[in-house]
Amino acid sequence: MDFAFRERTPFKRNRFGSVTGTIVELVPTQVGNRRADGCMLFAMVEDMDGNIVNFVVTPSTYVVDFETLSVGMLCTFWYSMDAPMPLIYPPQYNAVAAARQKNGRMVNVGYYDASFVNEDQTLQLNLDRSVDVRTTNNQYFQGSPANRNLVVTYDNSTRSIPAQTTPLKIVVLCDFCGK
Secondary structure, three states: OOOOOOOOOOOOOOOEEEEEEEEEEEEEOOOOOOOOOOEEEEEEEEEEEOOOEEEEEEOOOOEEOOOOOOOEEEEEEEOOOOOOOOOOOOOOEEEEEEEEEOOOOOEEEEEOOOOEEEEOOOOOOOOOOOOEEEEEEOEOOOOOOOOOOEEEEEEOOOOOOOEOOOOOOEEEEEEHOOO
């Protein structure tokens, strides 16, 4: 009996995890035995189920639209699932990106392949010349955003699988480039 096997694209997990919740505390913090110098913030976030998750917001954390984070703000924080983290409770992560929740605005953080499909195959980007592509320090990105970790801001998408959208803005996470 001859079995024909067809090659399938393996399902990959997203390399970024996220937590959505309300910021309940936001204070300057330190790393290691260095003093808190005001460059890093400790954000205590209460998620929708009442769980506490802590995030360290560093100067390299990309905050969507450069909004100032504040106590009481409903936000989503993304973190690298590949980064080392202390085994403590409540969990503590280094924030890669943060976005205030806004009606009509969606944000996706993840790796996008050469076809502009994210790793968990839930979103495909349709790019044209109107899409604003930047770096985390708000400079125009001079290369191709394909095969990179991106922060994608969009307002609507199709109901297909994967959903398709023409982004409002793309930010390339250059610190997390490569596969």
